[in-house]
Amino acid sequence: MSRIAWYRLLVVAGAIALLEVLCTAGVIDRITMQPPHLIARDLFRMLVSGRMNGAIVKTLSNTLLALVLALVVGIVVGASLHRFRALRDTLDPLFATYYAVPVFAFYPFFIVVFGLGDLPQVLIAFMLGVVAVIVNTLNGLDRVPAVLMKTARIMRLSPADTALRVTLPSAGPYIVTGIKLAVAYAFIGVIGSEFIMSRGGIGYEISYAYTSFDNATMYPLIVLILLASVAINAVLSGWERRLLARRGMR
Amino acid sequence: MADERRSFLELRNVIKIFPASRQRALLHALGPLDLELERGEFFAVVGPSGCGKSTLLELIAGLTPATEGSIEFEGRGIAGEAPDGIGVVFQDDASLPWLNVADNVAFGLRRIKLGSEQKNERVRNVLDLVGLSDFSTSYPAQLSGGMRQRVCIARTLVMQPTLILLDEPFGALDQQTRLLMGDELLRMWRQTKATVFLITHALDEATMLADRIGVMSARPGRLIDIVKTGWPRERDSRIIEHGDFGAITARLWKSLREESLKTIGRSAGNGTGPR
Numbered sequence: 001m002s003r004i005a006w007y008r009l010l011v012v013a014g015a016i017a018l019l020e021v022l023c024t025a026g027v028i029d030r031i032t033m034q035p036p037h038l039i040a041r042d043l044f045r046m047l048v049s050g051r052m053n054g055a056i057v058k059t060l061s062n063t064l065l066a067l068v069l070a071l072v073v074g075i076v077v078g079a080s081l082h083r084f085r086a087l088r089d090t091l092d093p094l095f096a097t098y099y100a101v102p103v104f105a106f107y108p109f110f111i112v113v114f115g116l117g118d119l120p121q122v123l124i125a126f127m128l129g130v131v132a133v134i135v136n137t138l139n140g141l142d143r144v145p146a147v148l149m150k151t152a153r154i155m156r157l158s159p160a161d162t163a164l165r166v167t168l169p170s171a172g173p174y175i176v177t178g179i180k181l182a183v184a185y186a187f188i189g190v191i192g193s194e195f196i197m198s199r200g201g202i203g204y205e206i207s208y209a210y211t212s213f214d215n216a217t218m219y220p221l222i223v224l225i226l227l228a229s230v231a232i233n234a235v236l237s238g239w240e241r242r243l244l245a246r247r248g249m250r
Numbered sequence: 251m252a253d254e255r256r257s258f259l260e261l262r263n264v265i266k267i268f269p270a271s272r273q274r275a276l277l278h279a280l281g282p283l284d285l286e287l288e289r290g291e292f293f294a295v296v297g298p299s300g301c302g303k304s305t306l307l308e309l310i311a312g313l314t315p316a317t318e319g320s321i322e323f324e325g326r327g328i329a330g331e332a333p334d335g336i337g338v339v340f341q342d343d344a345s346l347p348w349l350n351v352a353d354n355v356a357f358g359l360r361r362i363k364l365g366s367e368q369k370n371e372r373v374r375n376v377l378d379l380v381g382l383s384d385f386s387t388s389y390p391a392q393l394s395g396g397m398r399q400r401v402c403i404a405r406t407l408v409m410q411p412t413l414i415l416l417d418e419p420f421g422a423l424d425q426q427t428r429l430l431m432g433d434e435l436l437r438m439w440r441q442t443k444a445t446v447f448l449i450t451h452a453l454d455e456a457t458m459l460a461d462r463i464g465v466m467s468a469r470p471g472r473l474i475d476i477v478k479t480g481w482p483r484e485r486d487s488r489i490i491e492h493g494d495f496g497a498i499t500a501r502l503w504k505s506l507r508e509e510s511l512k513t514i515g516r517s518a519g520n521g522t523g524p525r
Contacts, residue, residue, distance in 0.1 A: 248391030
């Protein structure tokens, strides 16, 4: 591990140690927060008991579904828009301002239309992620060297083969950036909607524990989400680093 | 079967005009131009920058259709589609950075009906020919510019083309590497028995490598001279010591000087013509 990575670990460990000291010394009272060692213990007990398994499975499967949808739709739409200049020029300003729109504002509307099931949550998460994938796919396709397109024509690749074997791989590192964003947005979308209104999931359980002063459930769940997103991000970043290193881009 | 008496590659009265668009005025890029290549010869084209050399190559490669005239390769017409038997190596690095060297070379073999063992055999042979056998699992980013260009040459050779078009393939390389790559190109040309059509801006490179050298005029590019070098088939970069080398290069420059001045005069003047 590099020196910087050690420093980073030290900062995180220091912050946890500080919290531990503040909580046990009574500076932070028990109703506000549990000391970290108790959070860790409660998280362990919770996972062993399996009482949150339903919520965890629901949140993760909805997130995964939204992510897959955002990736498939985002890459297909991005690749198609790249071929149709006029349509792209029409939509570009909309993409640029898209993230100024609070997508959660549509959530009540989705509940009215689709009911209080999983679909509105998946839809919100999908809507949050899909434009990041489209924009990054377009960005990557813009950077495919002209000489590679000529090579594809010399090899007489079909349009589908050109996309799958030349342009999309060439745009790969940019698409991975889109995937990373989509993962984050999918989590935010699903857990956020569970917070607002739902009948289960990690977000719902956190919100429920919060309203019933159940710190022994709330903090372990928050830590669980933190750990999950850090782990997924680390895996994706590692993938991105290897991809870029292979191309001598880092 | 193609008529034996027909020439290998024949361009008749070829003209290329890029029509006016919103971005630019109508551009008469090339021609009228006639050219015949014989099977197995090494033909180089020199000309002032912007004279339409690359356009000529793209016409032969079928990347763009001629506005007028006909192009026949082995007796078949070429009209805007890349024909079988023609391979192209570009100046820009066209290696695929996400594939290793062997996969890069095998890239075009997918549409050829061959067993995988035969394909691997072909890739091995070609990597051997371009001297990259020890790098088959390396990625392009790990190689030098000259080696990456050899990957692209190998990817072209593995298709066993009868006509290889090279568009300033060594333009981005340093002088020593260029000379050595020239030697390798001559060796590959002899071994594969392919016909080579090389575009270059370097007169000495053209003189060193080619059997015949076509000199192009300033735009619209036409052939104003064809110079025969008369070198033996067995040759390498040491041919620059030959007594005729200087005279041939000088003749190329004599033909080109006026044309190059026109190009400079134009670009230093009021653009490419009346708006």
